[in-house]
Amino acid sequence: MPLSLSVVTAERTIVQRDDVQRLVVPTTEGQITVLPMHVALMSALGYGEMTAVCAGETLSMAVFGGFIQVANDGVIVLADAAERAEDINEERAEAARERAQQRLAGQHSGPEALDVLRARLSLERALVRLRVRRRRPATGVPSMRER
Numbered sequence: 001m002p003l004s005l006s007v008v009t010a011e012r013t014i015v016q017r018d019d020v021q022r023l024v025v026p027t028t029e030g031q032i033t034v035l036p037m038h039v040a041l042m043s044a045l046g047y048g049e050m051t052a053v054c055a056g057e058t059l060s061m062a063v064f065g066g067f068i069q070v071a072n073d074g075v076i077v078l079a080d081a082a083e084r085a086e087d088i089n090e091e092r093a094e095a096a097r098e099r100a101q102q103r104l105a106g107q108h109s110g111p112e113a114l115d116v117l118r119a120r121l122s123l124e125r126a127l128v129r130l131r132v133r134r135r136r137p138a139t140g141v142p143s144m145r146e147r
Contacts (some may be wrong), residue, residue, distance in 0.1 A: 001036050005052055007061065007077040014082045015052065015059060022053040023075060025068055034070055041070040045079060047124050049132045060085040062132040064125055081125075088133040097126035 003020040006013065023034040026048030034041075045066040052059040065080035100123035104116065 001073055002055070003034065003036055003038075004074045005077070006075070007050075007063075007079060007082055009066075009079050009082055014061065014079070014084060017052065017054055017059075019055045020052045020075070021055065024049075024051040025077070026050065026063065027068065034068075034075055036073055038070050038073075040072075041068070043068050045077070047128050049128065049135070050077070050082075060132055060135060062088065062125075062128045064128070083129065083132075085132050085135070088129045090130065090133045093126050093129035093133065096122060097130065100126055 002018065003023060005015060005017045005020045005023060007015040021036070025032050025034065025043075026046040028044040028046045031048070032041075032043070045063055045068055047064050048062075050061045050063045052061075061082050061084050063077070063079045063082045066078045066082075069076045069078075100119050103119040104123065
C-alpha cells in the first residue's frame with residue numbers, strides 16, 4: 001500500500017499524491033526515509049531536498065523548515081517554504097547565492113548590509129534551490145549525474 005503525501009505551505013498546496021512508494025526528507029536531526037507502514041512520527045524539517053518516489057516518476061522539492069507528520073500511511077508536510085524542482089528559477093537562485101556570498105564577505109556596507117545570520121540563511125536557501133534544480137532538469141528526467 002503506497003503512502004499518501006500532502007506538502008503544504010501557508011500560501012498553497014505544493015503536492016498532493018496517493019501513490020508515493022518512498023519519501024526522503026531532510027529533518028533537523030538528519031535525513032530520514034519514510035516507507036509504507038512507517039511508525040508514527042513527528043519531526044521538524046530542516047533545509048534541503050525532499051524526494052518522493054512515486055509510480056513512474058520521482059518528484060524533487062526544496063523545503064525550508066516546518067514539520068512532518070507520519071501516521072497510518074499518511075504523510076503531511078507543513079513547510080515554511082517549499083518549491084518543486086521545475087518551479088525553481090535557476091538564474092534567480094544563482095543571483096541570490098552571489099548576493100549572500102558578497103554580504104558574508106563584507107562587500108556591502110551601510111543601509112544595504114545584513115546581519116551575518118540572515119546572509120547565511122539566504123546563502124543556504126539559494127544553495128538548496130540550485131542543487132535541487134540542477135539535479136532535476138525541466139524535463140523531469142534525472143540528470144546524467146544521477147544515473
